Amino acid sequence: MSNGTHSPTLACIALLTGLCLPPAIAGYSGPGSETTDVDNAAAALQAPDKTAVNLEGYILRKLKGERYEFRDKSGAIGIDIDTEHWPKEAINDRTKVRVIGDIDRALSCTGVAVQSLEILPADPDAPAKPAPQKTTSAKKPATVKPVPTKQARTGN
DSSP states (O other): OOOSOOOHHHHHHHHHHHHHSOOOOOOOOSTTOOOOOBOSHHHHHHSOTTOEEEEEEEEEEEEETTEEEEEETTEEEEEEOOGGGSOSSOOOTTOEEEEEEEEEEOSSOEEEEEEEEEEOOOOTTOOOOOOOOOOOOOOOOOOOOOOOOOOOOOOO
16 A cells, blocks of 8 residues: 555654754854863963863962962962862962863953862972061160250349
8 A cells, every 4th residue: 555655654753753853063163163271371361251271370369258369470360269169278379279260251350260279289480488578677776865954043
């Protein structure tokens, strides 16, 4: 009873199978579509929002809240570190770290939203902690000025 036509059931199965397959996503592949990790602070400052970063350097100081100043050989950038991303070991300004995250461009500043923070082995190029400034006071000891006293006048 086959006259070269397909049965309606077979056509339905073929249609439904095609609908269940995930669509192929081609996306854009022209200039600017390359996904590259930014690996230094200077490049991070110029990168577009949401660009992946992988930085190695030092956290120099706390700025405010969860924001810190990060520095490498190329320059400095602000980084935001949520509490859950801090390692268990203590970190100071001479601890070399790897920061993995992405660029977060706000209206007033560009920074890195940290997703991972890792302590790296000590680096001989670590910035030296500045020596405390000794203040040598050149003050002279206070001199006491004599207070003029009223002398009784003798009237001769």
